[in-house]
Amino acid sequence: MSDDITSIRNAIRDIPDFPKPGIIFKDIMPLLSNGPLFGKTIDLIAERYRGQKIDTVLGIESRGFIFGSALAYKLGAGFSVVRKPGKLPYDTHSASYELEYGKDTLEIHVDAVAPNSRVVIADDLIATGGTAAATAELVSKLGATVVECAFVIELSFLNGRAKLVPHKVFSVLQYDSE
Ligand code: AMP
Numbered sequence: 526m527s528d529d530i531t532s533i534r535n536a537i538r539d540i541p542d543f544p545k546p547g548i549i550f551k552d553i554m555p556l557l558s559n560g561p562l563f564g565k566t567i568d569l570i571a572e573r574y575r576g577q578k579i580d581t582v583l584g585i586e587s588r589g590f591i592f593g594s595a596l597a598y599k600l601g602a603g604f605s606v607v608r609k610p611g612k613l614p615y616d617t618h619s620a621s622y623e624l625e626y627g628k629d630t631l632e633i634h635v636d637a638v639a640p641n642s643r644v645v646i647a648d649d650l651i652a653t654g655g656t657a658a659a660t661a662e663l664v665s666k667l668g669a670t671v672v673e674c675a676f677v678i679e680l681s682f683l684n685g686r687a688k689l690v691p692h693k694v695f696s697v698l699q700y701d702s703e
Contacts, residue, residue, distance in 0.1 A: 529565050534698050536562050537678065549703050551678050553588060553649050567592065569697055570647075570675050571599040579672060580642035581605050585631070585660055586612070592677060593647035602645075605637035607660050618666055622659035631656070633663040640668035650678040651696065654685025661692050 536556040543550040557563050570592070579602045584593025586608045597604035610619065610630050617632040638644050646660050657674045664671050671692045679685070679696030682703070686694045 529569070530697065532562055533566055533569075533677075537698070551650055551680075551700075553591075553677065556677075557591065563595075566677060566697060567595045567599055570596055570677075570695070573675070573695055574600055574645055574672070577672060578643055579645050581638050581644045581669075583607060583633075583638060583644050583646050583660065583664065585646065585648040585656055588650070589646075589648035592649060592675075596645070596647055596675070600645075605634070607631045607633045607637075607663060618663055620659040620662045620666075622655040623653065629656075631659050631663065633660075633667070635667070638664055638667050638669040642669045643672050644669045645672050646674040648674075648676055650680065651676045651685040651689075651694065652680045652683050654683075654688030657685070658688045661689060 533556060536559055538552040538555050540550040540552050579600050581603045582593045582597035583605050584590040590606060594604045610632055613632050613634055616635045618635060619630050619632045621630045644664050646657055648657060651657055661671045673693040673695050674689055676696040679699045681699045681701050
């Protein structure tokens with residue numbers, strides 16, 4: 526494993542029993558507050574999409590906004606969002622999904638991504654994959670292509686990738702167990 530990946534991994538803080546008992550929350554705040562490491566994380570993700578003609582990075586509320594907007598800037602792409610219900614002001618489509626801890630719905634503006642455009646979906650973490658799968662469904666509904674779903678953290682033992690088939694998944698860090 527490269528030194529950069531090790532440093533990024535070491536900057537993720539485990540918070541046991543948050544937001545409820547039994548969940549080990551992966552806290553990315555120490556990573557974000559470290560300028561060189563935050564930049565390195567974005568560079569590692571951006572490398573994958575250089576020259577791939579990405580039109581839009583789509584960030585998932587809320588930590589996906591942080592990585593997604595930085596990634597969009599780096600790629601020279603646009604940035605759009607999927608949000609929790611009731612937050613978006615314009616016409617929306619919605620999709621429901623299951624979380625590792627609960628159930629929820631996501632909304633997207635009907636013009637967030639253009640038909641036939643190339644989209645990278647970004648979030649901090651993939652657990653069961655439900656959130657990203659619902660997001661991919663919304664992108665497809667708008668007639669755009671999901672080039673890949675990109676995460677900083679993948680909880681591999683929850684096999685979220687399976688829920689995203691046939692879409693491609695990239696993660697900077699993989700955790701094989703809690
Ligand atoms: P899932 O739909 O199960 O893949 O859940 C992914 C979403 O829930 C992401 O937006 C994450 O930010 C959040 N999430 C789920 N599990 C965790 C965890 N253990 N630590 C931090 N965030 C989590």
